[in-house]
Amino acid sequence: MDATVGHAHAPTTLSEDIARCVHCGFCLQACPTYIELGMETDSPRGRIALIDAMSTGRAQPTPALLGHLDLCLQCRACETACPSGVAFGRIMEEGRAMAVESGARPQSWALRIHAMRQVLPHPKRLGALMAGLRMYQRSPVRAIIRRTGVLARVSADLDAAERSLPEVASASFVQPQQPAGLTKSVAMLTGCVMPHLYSRTHEATVRVLNRLGYRVIFPEAQTCCGALNLHGGDRVFARDLARRNIDAFLDANVEAVIVNSAGCGSTMKEYDHLLAGDVRYAERARQFTSITKDVLEFVAEHDLGALGEVRATVTYQDSCHLVHGQKVATAPRRIMKAIPGIDLRELAAPDRCCGSAGLYNLVQRKMANQLLSTKMDDVAATSATVIATANPGCMMQLEAGVRQRDMRTRVVHVIELLDEAMSARESGAGGVG
Numbered sequence: 001m002d003a004t005v006g007h008a009h010a011p012t013t014l015s016e017d018i019a020r021c022v023h024c025g026f027c028l029q030a031c032p033t034y035i036e037l038g039m040e041t042d043s044p045r046g047r048i049a050l051i052d053a054m055s056t057g058r059a060q061p062t063p064a065l066l067g068h069l070d071l072c073l074q075c076r077a078c079e080t081a082c083p084s085g086v087a088f089g090r091i092m093e094e095g096r097a098m099a100v101e102s103g104a105r106p107q108s109w110a111l112r113i114h115a116m117r118q119v120l121p122h123p124k125r126l127g128a129l130m131a132g133l134r135m136y137q138r139s140p141v142r143a144i145i146r147r148t149g150v151l152a153r154v155s156a157d158l159d160a161a162e163r164s165l166p167e168v169a170s171a172s173f174v175q176p177q178q179p180a181g182l183t184k185s186v187a188m189l190t191g192c193v194m195p196h197l198y199s200r201t202h203e204a205t206v207r208v209l210n211r212l213g214y215r216v217i218f219p220e221a222q223t224c225c226g227a228l229n230l231h232g233g234d235r236v237f238a239r240d241l242a243r244r245n246i247d248a249f250l251d252a253n254v255e256a257v258i259v260n261s262a263g264c265g266s267t268m269k270e271y272d273h274l275l276a277g278d279v280r281y282a283e284r285a286r287q288f289t290s291i292t293k294d295v296l297e298f299v300a301e302h303d304l305g306a307l308g309e310v311r312a313t314v315t316y317q318d319s320c321h322l323v324h325g326q327k328v329a330t331a332p333r334r335i336m337k338a339i340p341g342i343d344l345r346e347l348a349a350p351d352r353c354c355g356s357a358g359l360y361n362l363v364q365r366k367m368a369n370q371l372l373s374t375k376m377d378d379v380a381a382t383s384a385t386v387i388a389t390a391n392p393g394c395m396m397q398l399e400a401g402v403r404q405r406d407m408r409t410r411v412v413h414v415i416e417l418l419d420e421a422m423s424a425r426e427s428g429a430g431g432v433g
């Protein structure tokens with residue numbers, strides 16, 4: 001199943017994508033929202049029919065219709081299940097973009113789009129926000145707020161939102177010193193929230209790539225990948241960000257563009273489709289797509305040698321945009337199975353969305369919590385002490401689940417386990433995950 005090279009996407013139109021659906025319904029039982037609600041309108045097949053009706057003028061983008069689109073996690077589990085190869089992710093992106101570009105989008109969508117434009121591609125603004133959050137989380141104010149339950153008295157939703165805020169790392173990511181003499185080079189996406197929330201994952205990624213002989217370049221002109229904009233219907237802005245990234249990364253002249261956030265990587269691997277109609281960028285986008293790789297996919301292609309021991313009972317949550325978006329399922333498992341001491345226990349439904357899905361857990365709290373609760377039951381059944389995954393959104397959501405249940409379970413990116421195993425080999429000591 002795992003992709004070994006970047007995909008090249010033949011440009012297709014919305015009607016061509018929709019026409020591939022033969023209404024068989026094989027996708028229904030793969031769809032988390034259909035499983036929870038049992039409604040055709042909240043299934044992949046139903047949503048395709050709604051988008052088809054909207055695109056042909058048989059239905060208007062009413063709030064009710066758009067509500068069914070908004071409840072879609074864009075997890076793309078339906079794509080994996082579909083025997084006809086329906087590109088559901090593209091259909092949903094097109095459907096949302098159609099609503100936004102026609103001006104029919106609800107006010108909440110417009111606000112979301114505005115907020116994402118104003119924050120995500122602006123490292124200084126995002127840095128200031130994260131610094132404020134870090135200060136709050138380390139101040140006595142948080143303990144007082146939680147002890148007194150003041151937020152819960154104002155609004156249960158506000159209280160739940162405060163409790164599910166991600167923990168900001170004590171220091172944001174700074175580019176590390178790298179060993180001299182590395183002859184090969186790759187470029188890496190820094191991302192928007194990852195340097196602040198998971199600097200440790202970035203650091204682990206660089207160390208692993210260095211050990212495999214690669215110098216890691218962080219092109220200065222790179223920007224946010226545009227995934228959240230695209231998923232929110234803001235295709236115009238996502239295309240701008242894609243063009244900026246293509247220029248930044250192709251100018252670096254490297255062997256591969258490495259991404260350790262599956263959601264970002266999935267979108268970046270589809271820049272060729274996003275810019276297929278852009279005469280200036282179509283070819284460069286294809287070139288970019290062909291060298292973009294998820295870090296686990298890239299690393300698994302290399303000889304990792306004998307790894308040191310990491311003693312841990314680990315379960316793996318497939319990030320939707322790695323398994324369904326990028327079709328990478330075996331590489332992370334192969335890496336973890338190569339680490340002595342890891343007891344890998346599969347979840348009952350490892351490729352079912354945890355409810356994170358970009359901004360989904362903020363805008364669709366009820367469904368996101370339902371899915372998280374099912375996921376945490378599933379985790380508890382494995383007795384794992386470590387949950388490994390491959391995307392910062394999943395890490396945040398699973399950490400929130402661990403806190404809600406007061407579990408003593410560590411949430412990590414798979415690359416961190418590999419880094420620990422490589423460190424253990426170097427030091428000659430075993431680690432405890």
Ligand code: SF4
Binds near residue numbers: 021028
């Ligand atoms: S999307 Fe695929 S699986 Fe679902 S109804 Fe259409 S053809 Fe069948």
Ligand code: SF4
Binds near residue numbers: 033
């Ligand atoms: S992307 Fe996920 S939530 Fe949306 S229709 Fe497909 S399976 Fe259901």
